[in-house]
Amino acid sequence: MxxxxxxxxxxxxxxxxxxxxxxxxxxxxYEPVAFTPGEEIRLTPIIGEEPEVIVANDVTGIDADSSPLRFRACFTTPLTQAMLTETYRVYDEATPLVAPGWFDCFDAGQIDAALKTGEAIAFLSEAEVADGIDRVVAVFADGRGYAWHQLNPEEE
Structure with a gap:
């Protein structure tokens, strides 16, 4: 017994x-990210080191203090992929990290597949947002955009 x-x-x-x-x-x-108007999404230009704000609408995001890799964001932009690739740095080794299931606007599998087929293009948003961590933004041809943090290539 x-x-x-x-x-x-x-x-x-x-x-x-x-x-x-x-x-x-x-x-x-996880907490909702409070994006400051006018500074929601930034990309690093080809010439220069300082990230620039791009036009981004309907920005929603989450983050957590427990890890710098927990940041995720979704948005839309009227900017074309052609204009973005001529102006901002492409991020060749982009690998979106899985978001919690309840943050349903961010589908890492779909974003990763689109990056591999060329349907989406990844850009460097900000290098070293935390030690060894870059912020990456992927933009689809229809204007959907996604942002996340990942280990920069030197750390992997």
Whole structure:
């Protein structure tokens, strides 16, 4: 009888810990990003080092203090891919990181596939937003845009 109680308490503790870890990874720590008007999305120009603000509408994003890699954002832009590639630095090794399922505007798999087929183009938003971390922006031909943080190529 005492063995059953011990086993049951171990199983219940493990289930509770598992549920807590899941909640911490998926929901805890994330906060909506408050984008300052006029500075929502920035890209680094081909000539120069200082990122410039681009036209971005309907910007929504999330971030967490627990890791610099948790930043994600979605937006739209009227700027064309042709204009962007002539003006801003292309980011060759872009790999979008998976966002929590509840942040449904950001689909890392779809963005990654589009980057590989050329449907979307990635740009350097800001180098070294944190130590070893770059902000990357991908823009689709229809104007949909996505931003995330990833390890810069020197850190990988």
């Amino acid at each position: 005492n063995g059953r109680i011990v086993v049951a308490s171990i199983v219940l503790t493990a289930l509770g810990a598992g549920a807590l870890i899941y909640w911490l990874q998926i929901y805890a720590f």
